[in-house]
Amino acid sequence: MAADTPAPRIAGLELGGTKCVAILASGPTAVAARQSVPTTTPEATLGALEALLAGWEFDAIGIASFGPLELDPARADHGCITATPKHGWSGVDLLGRMTRRFRKPTGFQTDVNGAALAEARWGAARGLSDHVYITIGTGVGVGMVAGGRPLIGFAHGEAGHMRVPRVPGDEFAGQCRFHRDCVEGLISGPALAERFGRAPAELADDDPCWSLFVHDLGGLLHNLAVTLVPQQIAIGGGVVADRPFLFPMLRKRLAESLAGYGSLSHWAAGLDCRLVPPGLGAMAGPLGAIAVGLEALDG
Numbered sequence: 001m002a003a004d005t006p007a008p009r010i011a012g013l014e015l016g017g018t019k020c021v022a023i024l025a026s027g028p029t030a031v032a033a034r035q036s037v038p039t040t041t042p043e044a045t046l047g048a049l050e051a052l053l054a055g056w057e058f059d060a061i062g063i064a065s066f067g068p069l070e071l072d073p074a075r076a077d078h079g080c081i082t083a084t085p086k087h088g089w090s091g092v093d094l095l096g097r098m099t100r101r102f103r104k105p106t107g108f109q110t111d112v113n114g115a116a117l118a119e120a121r122w123g124a125a126r127g128l129s130d131h132v133y134i135t136i137g138t139g140v141g142v143g144m145v146a147g148g149r150p151l152i153g154f155a156h157g158e159a160g161h162m163r164v165p166r167v168p169g170d171e172f173a174g175q176c177r178f179h180r181d182c183v184e185g186l187i188s189g190p191a192l193a194e195r196f197g198r199a200p201a202e203l204a205d206d207d208p209c210w211s212l213f214v215h216d217l218g219g220l221l222h223n224l225a226v227t228l229v230p231q232q233i234a235i236g237g238g239v240v241a242d243r244p245f246l247f248p249m250l251r252k253r254l255a256e257s258l259a260g261y262g263s264l265s266h267w268a269a270g271l272d273c274r275l276v277p278p279g280l281g282a283m284a285g286p287l288g289a290i291a292v293g294l295e296a297l298d299g
Contacts, residue, residue, distance in 0.1 A: 008297055011058040011104075012289025013049055014111060015065035015094070017086055017138030020045055022052045023286045028122050032056075034286065042092045050101055060105040062293025063094055064114030064285070066139065071108065071156055079108055085139070085177045107296030111135065112143030113150040114288025115278070119234055120145060121291050124279030128231045132224055133278065134160075135237035135285065136217070140184040144228060151228075160184045164219025167212060186216045189239050200239050214246065218253035221275070225258060229267055236278040236285070244277070251275050 007026035014021040017039060024033040033056065037048040053061070068082045079095025095108045109117070116133035119125040125133075125145075133143040140160030144151040151157065161182040174181030175191040185191055192200045196209045203209055217235075224233065240246055251271040258264045267274070278284040 008059040008294065009057065010060050010062050010290045010293035010297070011053050011056055011102075012062045012064070012286060012293055013053075013098070014114070014285045014289045015039065015045075015063070016111065016285070017066050020049060021286045021289075022049050023289060024056050024058060025287070025290050027290065028280060028283060028287055039086070041088055046092075046094075046097060050098075053102060058104065060107070060293045060297040061098055061102060062107045062109075062114070062289040062291065062296065063098060064109050064111045064289040064292050065094055066141070067110050067156065068158060069094075069108070069110055069156065071110075071152060083178075105293075105296040105299075107292035107294075109150065109288075109292045110141065110143060110156050111285060111288060112141035113145075113156065114143070114292045115236065115280075115284040116143035116145045116150065116234075116288070117291040117295070118280055118284055118287040119278055120148070121294075122280060122287065123284060124234055124276055125232055126279075130228070130230050131232040132228065132230045132234070133284070134220075134233065134235045136187060136235065136239040137189055137237040139188050140220075142220075142224070144224075144230070146228070159220065159224065162220060162223060164216055164223070167215050170212060183216060183220045187213050187239070192239065205243070205245050210246065210249070214249045214253050218250060218257055221250065221254045222257040225254065225264065225267070226261075229264070231274070233275050234278040234284075235275070236282070240277070241282060247275065247277065 012023040019036045021036050025031040039045050070077045070080050081089050081092045084090050099106050112135050125131040129148045130146050135141045142159035161179050163182050172195045174185030176182050176185030255268045258268050
């Protein structure tokens with residue numbers, strides 16, 4: 001791009017289980033507008049987002065949404081949310097609706113894959129080809145990048161729904177509508193509120209409840225480490241935001257779990273730089289939608 005060529009403006013839509021963010025930006029240092037709307041019914045939520053975009057001028061749209069999503073262009077329901085725990089949202093055609101309404105190049109990805117792409121462009125994963133982004137909020141999402149591209153097989157992964165060993169005596173049944181005590185059913189924000197009788201934001205840093213959280217998240221981290229051996233794992237989302245004390249606990253838990261096995265011993269020796277908060281902080285999600293839109297514009 002020539003020095004005097006204006007950077008493209010992207011209208012980004014980050015759809016979350018509790019709120020959706022509309023952002024108009026070219027990157028983290030060029031944010032022209034940002035506004036949130038509550039995630040209620042599809043018609044109300046998408047209508048509010050469309051009204052915001054109708055007042056903006058932009059070159060492309062990036063949609064980074066909670067899922068599961070159908071990402072395969074060859075399938076009839078490409079661009080739709082599929083069987084989701086979010087009531088009323090299964091089958092909603094996000095991509096088709098926004099494309100028909102605005103007729104701009106439109107990218108479509110999971111929220112966590114979008115955040116991982118944003119971290120690679122502007123955040124803690126710059127220069128890395130293989131990395132993971134985990135968000136822990138209304139749900140637990142895992143975005144995996146390998147060779148610089150989101151890792152997608154028959155469909156995008158749902159690592160937040162894997163099951164992990166439980167602490168002996170922990171009898172919490174789990175909250176996931178599909179799998180009960182998968183990771184999301186144990187440590188998402190709503191699951192923690194039900195499990196501990198109060199919202200995560202109300203837990204003191206030294207509350208012993210965090211040890212269960214670290215144990216269960218540590219199981220997910222172990223499985224990701226031995227499967228992918230990523231160069232970096234970033235953990236964001238509302239549950240861990242402003243909780244830096246959790247990272248030393250998680251690094252210790254993961255190192256103990258890996259137990260010095262094989263080449264993972266060298267990998268684990270660098271956990272201070274390998275298991276980190278997102279470099280973009282709370283903006284990783286909204287900027288993920290911008291990264292998705294830029295990819296759509298690039299073709």
